[in-house]
Amino acid sequence: MKELEERIRRDGIVKPGNVLKVDAFLNHQCDVKLFDQMGREWARLFAGKQIDKILTIEASGIGIACVAARHFGDVPVVFAKKAQSINLDGDQYVTKVYSFTKQREFPVIVSKRFLNPGEHVLLIDDFLANGKAMEGLIELCHEAGVVVEGIGIAIEKGFQDGGAKLREAGYDLQSLAIVDSMNPDTGAITFREA
Amino acid sequence: MKELEERIRRDGIVKPGNVLKVDAFLNHQCDVKLFDQMGREWARLFAGKQIDKILTIEASGIGIACVAARHFGDVPVVFAKKAQSINLDGDQYVTKVYSFTKQREFPVIVSKRFLNPGEHVLLIDDFLANGKAMEGLIELCHEAGVVVEGIGIAIEKGFQDGGAKLREAGYDLQSLAIVDSMNPDTGAITFREA
Numbered sequence A, B: 001m002k003e004l005e006e007r008i009r010r011d012g013i014v015k016p017g018n019v020l021k022v023d024a025f026l027n028h029q030c031d032v033k034l035f036d037q038m039g040r041e042w043a044r045l046f047a048g049k050q051i052d053k054i055l056t057i058e059a060s061g062i063g064i065a066c067v068a069a070r071h072f073g074d075v076p077v078v079f080a081k082k083a084q085s086i087n088l089d090g091d092q093y094v095t096k097v098y099s100f101t102k103q104r105e106f107p108v109i110v111s112k113r114f115l116n117p118g119e120h121v122l123l124i125d126d127f128l129a130n131g132k133a134m135e136g137l138i139e140l141c142h143e144a145g146v147v148v149e150g151i152g153i154a155i156e157k158g159f160q161d162g163g164a165k166l167r168e169a170g171y172d173l174q175s176l177a178i179v180d181s182m183n184p185d186t187g188a189i190t191f192r193e194a
Helices: A002-011 A032-045 A060-072 A132-144 A162-168 B002-011 B032-045 B060-072 B132-144 B162-168
Strands: A013-015 A019-021 A053-057 A077-080 A092-099 A104-111 A120-128 A147-157 A173-182 A189-191 B013-015 B019-021 B053-057 B077-080 B092-099 B104-111 B120-128 B147-157 B173-182 B189-191
Touching: A002 A032, A002 A147, A002 A173, A002 A189, A032 A060, A032 A147, A032 A173, A032 B060, A053 A060, A053 A132, A060 A077, A060 A120, A060 B032, A060 B060, A077 A104, A077 A132, A092 A132, A104 A132, A120 A132, A120 A162, A132 A147, A132 A162, A147 A162, A162 A173, B002 B032, B002 B147, B002 B173, B002 B189, B032 B060, B032 B147, B032 B173, B053 B060, B053 B132, B060 B077, B060 B120, B077 B104, B077 B132, B092 B132, B104 B132, B120 B132, B120 B162, B132 B147, B132 B162, B147 B162, B162 B173
Parallel strands: A053 A077, A053 A120, A120 A147, A147 A173, B053 B077, B053 B120, B120 B147, B147 B173
Antiparallel strands: A013 A019, A092 A104, A173 A189, B013 B019, B092 B104, B173 B189
8 A cells, every 4th residue: 555655664764673663653643544544445455345343452453443444334343452451351262472572472352242253353453573463363263253354454574474374374464565674774665566 | 422321321331349341332342433423522522722633542542532533633643552662762751650440550651752842632531530541641741841732531430530630620621421420239320411
């Protein structure tokens, strides 16, 4: 998606260790107009699919998913939680994933009430790198008996293996920008051709 | 706001210990059409004010704020983070608040780049009870030299003192539903008259 690639080039910051900072518009400060364009693009890419619900994971996925849902007939957005709370009770689907960004393992939790067997779900997140968070969401979906219709990612790090694994497993993965390489010395970013 | 009050009566669950669970539509599963109505209502309530940016706090505020921002001319939404990460670097505004829900103290962090002196900010969150999280955001705003134009809350627990303190301090606080009492035995909820 041209608008997203241009924005990454303009406001993204390449850091050593394969870190791409996009906190100016994606995951700390949010450009909701861009989110709306992203939602429209996913609606085009997943056109014809039955999407009953969008599932994402806190925190950065939430804003993107909620704005995008407006392009999917205002379907409910469920966000998986990464910590227990006294407000979370009753039956839950729970798994654990390791975050390289946070450098620790954390739980991924969804109340069973919000994933109903037979529902068709679109998974959305801001980043895909090694795919651990997405694997966690998919595991919960399988446990719940919901159908994963597709996966919408804003920025995929194409030089890590999360995307390849999901595509090989047969998922309809639509990443709006795929970074194939980036250079922390020059700041240069190479995107995969669509 | 009638739509929100009706939704709380229909899908909210009153639990012992003054807990109101609204995870079916507000803070675990999200009704984005309702969020849109809430955004429209805040735009009406804060009409005529200069709003350059919306500031909220992860995680439950993000979806509400991002959908609401569409009614404020697509202003940027900044969400304060509750944990350090390797993606957070550089100068930050940081304070600490105690969460009764999570039963622990956590940091409230905003990169200095995203709060610019002189900006006019609208604060948005899903809940207001004792007001600790909101006080944390206000503290960061003062430190940053931004003007707090108003505070938009979805559900205020009117029987706790957060709202009264903020109004006494002169803030333009607009809560879309104010719960004055709730009964865990009967499930009855009394809303404050507008």
